Amino acid sequence: MTRPQKASADLSAQIAAAIRDAIVSGELIVDARLPSEAELSTQFCVSRPTVREALKRLAAQSLIRTQRGATGGAFVNRLSYAEAYRQQITTSTLLLSMNEVDFETACEARYTMERACAPLAAERREDEHLNRMRSEIARQQEPDLADSDFCASDVGFHRALVDAAMNPVLSYQLAGAVEAMQPLMNMITFISPYRETLIALHIRIADAMEQKDASSVVAGLDDLQRETMALSRKAIAKRAART
Amino acid sequence: MTRPQKASADLSAQIAAAIRDAIVSGELIVDARLPSEAELSTQFCVSRPTVREALKRLAAQSLIRTQRGATGGAFVNRLSYAEAYRQQITTSTLLLSMNEVDFETACEARYTMERACAPLAAERREDEHLNRMRSEIARQQEPDLADSDFCASDVGFHRALVDAAMNPVLSYQLAGAVEAMQPLMNMITFISPYRETLIALHIRIADAMEQKDASSVVAGLDDLQRETMALSRKAIAKRAART
DNA sequence: GGATCTTAATTGTCAGACAATTAATTGTAA
DNA sequence: TTACAATTAATTGTCTGACAATTAAGATCC
Numbered sequence: 001m002t003r004p005q006k007a008s009a010d011l012s013a014q015i016a017a018a019i020r021d022a023i024v025s026g027e028l029i030v031d032a033r034l035p036s037e038a039e040l041s042t043q044f045c046v047s048r049p050t051v052r053e054a055l056k057r058l059a060a061q062s063l064i065r066t067q068r069g070a071t072g073g074a075f076v077n078r079l080s081y082a083e084a085y086r087q088q089i090t091t092s093t094l095l096l097s098m099n100e101v102d103f104e105t106a107c108e109a110r111y112t113m114e115r116a117c118a119p120l121a122a123e124r125r126e127d128e129h130l131n132r133m134r135s136e137i138a139r140q141q142e143p144d145l146a147d148s149d150f151c152a153s154d155v156g157f158h159r160a161l162v163d164a165a166m167n168p169v170l171s172y173q174l175a176g177a178v179e180a181m182q183p184l185m186n187m188i189t190f191i192s193p194y195r196e197t198l199i200a201l202h203i204r205i206a207d208a209m210e211q212k213d214a215s216s217v218v219a220g221l222d223d224l225q226r227e228t229m230a231l232s233r234k235a236i237a238k239r240a241a242r243t
Numbered sequence: 244m245t246r247p248q249k250a251s252a253d254l255s256a257q258i259a260a261a262i263r264d265a266i267v268s269g270e271l272i273v274d275a276r277l278p279s280e281a282e283l284s285t286q287f288c289v290s291r292p293t294v295r296e297a298l299k300r301l302a303a304q305s306l307i308r309t310q311r312g313a314t315g316g317a318f319v320n321r322l323s324y325a326e327a328y329r330q331q332i333t334t335s336t337l338l339l340s341m342n343e344v345d346f347e348t349a350c351e352a353r354y355t356m357e358r359a360c361a362p363l364a365a366e367r368r369e370d371e372h373l374n375r376m377r378s379e380i381a382r383q384q385e386p387d388l389a390d391s392d393f394c395a396s397d398v399g400f401h402r403a404l405v406d407a408a409m410n411p412v413l414s415y416q417l418a419g420a421v422e423a424m425q426p427l428m429n430m431i432t433f434i435s436p437y438r439e440t441l442i443a444l445h446i447r448i449a450d451a452m453e454q455k456d457a458s459s460v461v462a463g464l465d466d467l468q469r470e471t472m473a474l475s476r477k478a479i480a481k482r483a484a485r486t
Numbered sequence: 487g488g489a490t491c492t493t494a495a496t497t498g499t500c501a502g503a504c505a506a507t508t509a510a511t512t513g514t515a516a
Numbered sequence: 517t518t519a520c521a522a523t524t525a526a527t528t529g530t531c532t533g534a535c536a537a538t539t540a541a542g543a544t545c546c
Binding site: 279280281295309310311312313314315316317 | 524525526527528529
Binding site: 012013016023024026030049052053054056057058059060061063078079080081084087088090091092093094095096097098099101105106108109112113115116117120165167168169170172173176177 | 255256259267269273292295296297299300301302303304306321322323324327330331333334335336337338339340341342344348349351352353355356358359360363408410411412413415416419420
């Protein structure tokens with residue numbers, strides 16, 4: 001954790017980079033305590049506010065956590081799957097919403113990845129996953145369900161499918177792809193007949209999962225992608241017609 | 244951008260959350276200028292250092308950028324693909340390194356996702372991608388190449404394959420999976436005969452890509468996964484024997 | 487021994503100041 | 517009038533010093 005090198009950047013950014021490097025390189029291991037803010041400020045020859053800004057940067061990336069009190073301080077944080085999920089989702093959501101990624105590209109990416117999970121999911125699925133899928137389907141059949149809740153349930157259904165692959169790294173990677181689609185999906189209005197088509201496909205996929213029939217799951221996802229894309233085209237056409 | 248609600252957290256965290264919500268919800272659009280630090284400090288009834296800590300948190304997530312000078316200030320940042328890649332990779336790398344994710348799980352996730360790209364990649368690949376793959380193979384055949392450079396080239400090869408799918412969202416999602424494996428791969432020593440096996444598979448995959456033969460690409464990736472896992476088991480066994 | 491108080495260390499927050507940077511404005515000369 | 521230089525104002529970057537809040541450890545008392 002020596003003096004940072006890259007000039008022409010904020011001191012706080014330089015210090016944050018230096019500490020981050022120390023963490024990533026393993027020089028600072030999980031749960032290790034960093035020097036106190038006062039010590040860091042003398043080490044780096046900067047004031048405490050500057051050190052604090054650096055620490056806040058790291059905290060924003062969940063690289064450290066801080067504790068007040070006598071034995072408090074900043075500690076290297078173990079990045080939990082839950083935290084990683086959260087960051088993955090926010091980053092993906094922002095990327096999709098701010099970069100004007102068209103629906104088809106995002107949709108293709110999502111279903112491509114999801115199809116990849118299907119073989120593992122079909123083979124390893126447990127009753128828990130099947131139950132989650134079934135209960136989301138039941139929710140989707142509620143007649144007075146709002147569009148946004150329908151989409152949320154859709155996300156839940158697909159996450160259950162992904163989780164069934166029993167590979168946490170895969171679940172983590174897919175989390176972004178699946179959840180980030182929700183805002184885009186929310187722009188589609190799911191009127192009754194369309195919902196029924198999607199639900200029928202969900203049922204088909206769940207049945208295939210129950211029988212551990214991987215190729216049918218893949219085929220179901222294929223159809224679901226086609227259906228979703230067709231729906232989005234309709235929504236876009238309708239929006240264009242209105243203007 | 245009203246007063247934050249969640250109590251019992253740092254003021255700077257609350258303020259950061261409030262501004263982040265305003266950005267995510269679209270209340271603050273890309274390139275919009277936030278109020279100056281002085282204004283924010285009066286708006287939120289906190290001191291300027293506290294506001295600054297909040298802004299640094301957001302800057303760490305590339306949600307804003309700051310500019311000094313007369314017309315300076317904090318601006319909502321458009322999250323570029325490059326930025327998103329970077330964040331994706333650091334998060335994935337940390338998750339894998341700090342959570343003691345075993346090699347097989349990470350490897351399975353990576354190859355599962357990569358196989359999913361294969362059909363699109365085989366169909367859409369351009370000469371550029373093929374050239375990148377070939378040149379990485381050439382690099383891998385250099386006799387004096389260090390293990391870490393061999394791994395880096397391996398990553399380059401696979402990224403070219405993923406990019407050939409011509410879907411930036413997919414490339415973004417895969418970036419984490421592929422790059423985060425590199426530190427894990429670096430723990431394997433690639434002695435000469437093993438390298439040749441991997442290179443042969445790379446050549447097989449590149450040839451299949453050239454002929455746009457999707458199923459052969461998938462089969463090649465399958466074998467590559469098996470080979471990589473076998474190699475890692477050997478490395479682990481050797482390490483265990485040494486102690 | 488156990489409960490309570492004190493103390494010290496540490497982070498959280500504040501106020502005020504000055505330096506550095508940058509664009510707009512103003513002044514000046516060709 | 518135009519081109520260029522100096523000034524000015526706004527803003528972020530940084531520092532100093534202080535105090536509040538929190539927490540664990542030690543000291544004290546019963």
